[in-house]
Amino acid sequence: MGTLFLAGLNHHTAPVEMREQLAADGDKVRQILVDLAGAGVLDEAMILATCNRVEICGVGPVPGEAWRAAFARLGAQHGVGLATIEPLLYAKTDDEAVLHVFRVAASLDSMILGEPQILGQVKDAFALAQSAGTVGPVLHALMSQAFGVAKKVRTETEVGRLAVSVSFAAVELARKIFGSLDGKAVLLMGAGEMSELAARHLIDQGAHPVYVANRTWSRAQDLARSFSGIAVRFEDALATMGLVDIVITSTAAPEPIVRALTVRQVLHARRERPLFFIDIAVPRNVEAGVNDLDNAFCYDIDDLRSVVEANLRERQREAHRALAIVEREVQRFGARLAELEVVPTIVSLRDKLEAIRRGELARALGRLPAADEETRRVMEALSQAIVNKVLHTPTVKLRDSSRAGHGARFVELVSEIFGLKGAGGQPEDRGR
Amino acid sequence: MNATLYDVALTAYIVATAAALGYLLRRREGLSRLSILMTQLGWVCHTVALVLRAVERGRPPIATLPEVVSVIIWVAVLLELWAEWQYQVKVLGAFVLPVVLMLGLALPTGLRALITEPSIRSAWIWVHVILALLGLAALVLNFAGAVMYLLQERQLKAKRPGRVYYRLPSLETLDRFTFRTLTLGFPFLTAGLLLGALWAGAAWGSVFAFDPVAALSIAMWVVYAATLSGRALGAWRGRRAAYLAIAGFGTLLLMLGVGVLIQGRHGS
Numbered sequence: 001m002g003t004l005f006l007a008g009l010n011h012h013t014a015p016v017e018m019r020e021q022l023a024a025d026g027d028k029v030r031q032i033l034v035d036l037a038g039a040g041v042l043d044e045a046m047i048l049a050t051c052n053r054v055e056i057c058g059v060g061p062v063p064g065e066a067w068r069a070a071f072a073r074l075g076a077q078h079g080v081g082l083a084t085i086e087p088l089l090y091a092k093t094d095d096e097a098v099l100h101v102f103r104v105a106a107s108l109d110s111m112i113l114g115e116p117q118i119l120g121q122v123k124d125a126f127a128l129a130q131s132a133g134t135v136g137p138v139l140h141a142l143m144s145q146a147f148g149v150a151k152k153v154r155t156e157t158e159v160g161r162l163a164v165s166v167s168f169a170a171v172e173l174a175r176k177i178f179g180s181l182d183g184k185a186v187l188l189m190g191a192g193e194m195s196e197l198a199a200r201h202l203i204d205q206g207a208h209p210v211y212v213a214n215r216t217w218s219r220a221q222d223l224a225r226s227f228s229g230i231a232v233r234f235e236d237a238l239a240t241m242g243l244v245d246i247v248i249t250s251t252a253a254p255e256p257i258v259r260a261l262t263v264r265q266v267l268h269a270r271r272e273r274p275l276f277f278i279d280i281a282v283p284r285n286v287e288a289g290v291n292d293l294d295n296a297f298c299y300d301i302d303d304l305r306s307v308v309e310a311n312l313r314e315r316q317r318e319a320h321r322a323l324a325i326v327e328r329e330v331q332r333f334g335a336r337l338a339e340l341e342v343v344p345t346i347v348s349l350r351d352k353l354e355a356i357r358r359g360e361l362a363r364a365l366g367r368l369p370a371a372d373e374e375t376r377r378v379m380e381a382l383s384q385a386i387v388n389k390v391l392h393t394p395t396v397k398l399r400d401s402s403r404a405g406h407g408a409r410f411v412e413l414v415s416e417i418f419g420l421k422g423a424g425g426q427p428e429d430r431g432r
Numbered sequence: 433m434n435a436t437l438y439d440v441a442l443t444a445y446i447v448a449t450a451a452a453l454g455y456l457l458r459r460r461e462g463l464s465r466l467s468i469l470m471t472q473l474g475w476v477c478h479t480v481a482l483v484l485r486a487v488e489r490g491r492p493p494i495a496t497l498p499e500v501v502s503v504i505i506w507v508a509v510l511l512e513l514w515a516e517w518q519y520q521v522k523v524l525g526a527f528v529l530p531v532v533l534m535l536g537l538a539l540p541t542g543l544r545a546l547i548t549e550p551s552i553r554s555a556w557i558w559v560h561v562i563l564a565l566l567g568l569a570a571l572v573l574n575f576a577g578a579v580m581y582l583l584q585e586r587q588l589k590a591k592r593p594g595r596v597y598y599r600l601p602s603l604e605t606l607d608r609f610t611f612r613t614l615t616l617g618f619p620f621l622t623a624g625l626l627l628g629a630l631w632a633g634a635a636w637g638s639v640f641a642f643d644p645v646a647a648l649s650i651a652m653w654v655v656y657a658a659t660l661s662g663r664a665l666g667a668w669r670g671r672r673a674a675y676l677a678i679a680g681f682g683t684l685l686l687m688l689g690v691g692v693l694i695q696g697r698h699g700s
Contacts, residue, residue: 156461158598162598173588175602176584176588176597176602176603177602177603177604178602178603178604179601179602179603179604179605180604239536248582268667271667271669272667272668273669274604274669274670291589293621294670294671294672295669295670295671297588297589299591303591306591307591307593310592310593311593314598315595317595318459321459321460360445428613
């Protein structure tokens with residue numbers, strides 16, 4: 001069996017100019033894969049090309065030869081020589097390659113830790129390699145486990161969950177205050193890209209209704225329509241505050257329009273149910289004293305940014321936990337790969353005995369033309385039982401040996417004794 | 433046997449507490465599982481210890497104040513396990529178990545204490561004690577919820593999310609939890625205290641009878657009653673409710689402490 005390898009460059013090792021030069025569309029990648037497999041430099045391969053990384057992962061007799069050939073082809077598109085690319089590349093084999101693949105799929109190697117797009121890109125790259133016919137049992141096992149690892153990391157850690165944008169951070173804070181946002185009313189004062197985005201996210205989480213106040217009445221009506229909300233005259237905005245749970249402010253007012261005194265009265269009127277202010281305006285629309293009131297929370301744009309920073313640090317901590325999961329999975333893959341090397345032998349052993357059984361059964365039944373249905377059934381069952389019992393021990397021993405790390409020896413031994421052709425992990429058997 | 437079992441239970445609670453606090457800071461799923469497992473183990477040992485004691489004495493194990501505290505812990509741990517599962521608040525243990533442990537360790541004599549058998553016993557006393565201790569156990573959770581609320585509220589106000597911020601549930605959940613535990617515990621507490629007062633009036637001719645535990649119980653009841661009515665009337669929620677829950681629990685601890693240390697009518 002060839003060696004599992006990975007080679008490539010990413011946002012850590014190569015500047016964006018270089019990554020751009022190596023980027024290739026699907027057809028080009030498929031062509032390269034087909035050519036390389038045809039030239040016999042590799043048995044299996046897939047190429048992942050995104051704006052942050054270009055990597056090849058595969059199985060081949062001489063990894064260095066395989067990935068050099070691949071990057072020479074990728075570079076040739078824009079006339080970049082291998083000599084220029086090679087110093088930027090990292091190359092890994094076996095467990096290290098597996099670790100890298102799992103980390104990439106789980107988004108632990110991404111520029112923004114835990115961003116979700118990379119998994120889709122890995123899946124696409126795998127599908128592309130499948131369509132090129134360069135996916136064999138090893139890559140298949142590797143990638144199906146990588147997808148599982150990514151899912152596990154996503155569900156068991158918070159690495160991809162905490163908001164890394166200001167508008168999402170605002171939604172997350174709202175959830176920390178209110179729990180569910182279902183039926184929580186929102187008041188949007190003023191307009192602006194970020195405030196509208198925050199409102200949109202809140203609506204996605206179940207918040208409704210949305211009141212929109214704007215100094216320009218037609219603008220308020222337009223926005224209200226786009227949110228399926230209710231337009232409010234700007235003079236009535238403060239009165240509307242009593243009806244809502246979340247207030248987003250982003251007006252161009254030169255000084256605060258929401259005063260602590262007003263908020264205190266509003267809170268009293270709503271029986272002290274919490275009120276959350278998201279103040280995106282600069283200068284601020286909400287007086288600083290509002291945050292000091294019981295059950296009122298006010299975050300301005302700087303506060304939201306520092307929450308995002310804290311979230312990124314927390315993602316970093318979560319990434320450490322995720323890495324522990326990934327490392328365990330690498331171990332498991334090692335065991336699975338070892339098993340993969342004995343599976344073809346087990347299959348051909350079973351095929352061989354089954355062929356013998358069928359042949360002998362047919363012969364014996366040929367000599368018993370008068371045999372009734374009952375006799376035939378008993379003989380069929382008898383032959384099957386013998387084959388299964390004979391197969392049992394060698395099968396178990398082969399699997400055990402692979403787990404213990406000396407599968408190759410057993411494969412050779414069993415193939416020799418039973419005269420199995422092509423066993424021992426030769427390519428013609430590995431396609432199964 | 434009995435004392436050993438009690439020690440095993442206490443040790444399990446100690447490990448569970450450490451694991452729960454570790455989980456709060458580090459979020460290793462293993463720690464959470466260990467904490468729950470040790471809590472369950474401790475609770476089972478605790479149960480057996482209580483049953484053995486009851487069999488040995490031929491009466492319910494709630495005749496002396498240390499015994500009562502032991503049963504309060506027992507009920508509180510059971511409630512904690514239930515609430516953690518019900519509310520899916522995995523960090524609850526980190527706030528309830530330290531209180532449980534503090535109560536448990538504050539009883540150096542614990543179940544081993546050779547306290548003279550109480551002389552006056554009637555069925556009413558048993559009911560009084562059982563109702564009161566069920567109420568007190570729920571208030572242990574009420575206290576834990578209030579502490580969690582204040583912690584989370586402070587993080588949200590200060591706008592500097594620390595590790596605990598990410599583990600704790602929303603303010604709304606915590607506020608609801610604190611309120612629920614109070615509404616759960618308060619009726620038991622009220623009925624228990626009322627029975628005690630009626631009985632004391634009949635037996636000693638006076639509700640208080642110069643007993644410090646009875647006086648502190650009334651003070652505690654007033655705090656909790658104020659919290660509830662303040663909430664019902666509107667404004668007292670969130671932080672104010674949490675402060676009151678902590679004040680109520682302070683009185684509760686004082687009451688238990690005085691009861692254990694001073695030989696009043698409850699100390700017998």
